[in-house]
Amino acid sequence: MAGCDGSGGEAGEKGPSAPAPVSDARRMSESLTLLKGYRSLGLKGEFRGAVPTAVDLHADRHGNCIGTYVELGTTNEVVVIGDRGWVRYDDKKLENMRSFAKTYVPDKLAAVEEAVEKARGKYVEYPAREVLQYPGLILCDPDRAFAKVPRSVSNAGEKGNPRTKGGERTVQLTHGSGGDEVSVHVPERGGSVPRGIDFTLGDAPVLLELGDYDEPVRVKPPSRADTVSAEEVKGLDAIVE
Numbered sequence: 001m002a003g004c005d006g007s008g009g010e011a012g013e014k015g016p017s018a019p020a021p022v023s024d025a026r027r028m029s030e031s032l033t034l035l036k037g038y039r040s041l042g043l044k045g046e047f048r049g050a051v052p053t054a055v056d057l058h059a060d061r062h063g064n065c066i067g068t069y070v071e072l073g074t075t076n077e078v079v080v081i082g083d084r085g086w087v088r089y090d091d092k093k094l095e096n097m098r099s100f101a102k103t104y105v106p107d108k109l110a111a112v113e114e115a116v117e118k119a120r121g122k123y124v125e126y127p128a129r130e131v132l133q134y135p136g137l138i139l140c141d142p143d144r145a146f147a148k149v150p151r152s153v154s155n156a157g158e159k160g161n162p163r164t165k166g167g168e169r170t171v172q173l174t175h176g177s178g179g180d181e182v183s184v185h186v187p188e189r190g191g192s193v194p195r196g197i198d199f200t201l202g203d204a205p206v207l208l209e210l211g212d213y214d215e216p217v218r219v220k221p222p223s224r225a226d227t228v229s230a231e232e233v234k235g236l237d238a239i240v241e
Contacts, residue, residue: 035184060142
């Protein structure tokens, strides 16, 4: 019978070789390249700076951004369109400003109280560059936020345990160490789409979930009736001068 004598007939033939496994460095490089190439992104997570901030933003590479940032128990809305930005402060944040002025700069309390009343329930309009100075809101400019994140890496390894979100398990691929450490979270079962990224901005660790890849950022300026200028509420500056 053919293939029974072990002389190289059918019994000695091997099937096609399995594809070589993709290295962690290659998967991480592919993930970082995707991240750098998206026209827009959803960014949700933590900015662990001097003032810990949680963000839930949708930003593109054309200067458009919308979402919220949470600090000290207050949720504030943000809108950025090109060189203009608007912030709608949580009532609790406005009251915190009033309390701070009363305690630490009582001579400026009257100006702060007037500004607080004008800002209540309104969007305060600023130059976009000032909005992006708020903790965590540099993420509204992905090019700046990810400027120091490499596009590719020469080595990487898995770190920590796989985690599950929305029914999908992801693994964490990490490159570098200390302040230069970058991690991406990619699907455990293959593929390189970045589901999350951990990195450092300045001295602040940033941990983000990613999504809404290339989805248009649907944003429009607040109505004039709902807007006050930064100049009209200049008294709010008194607590940080």
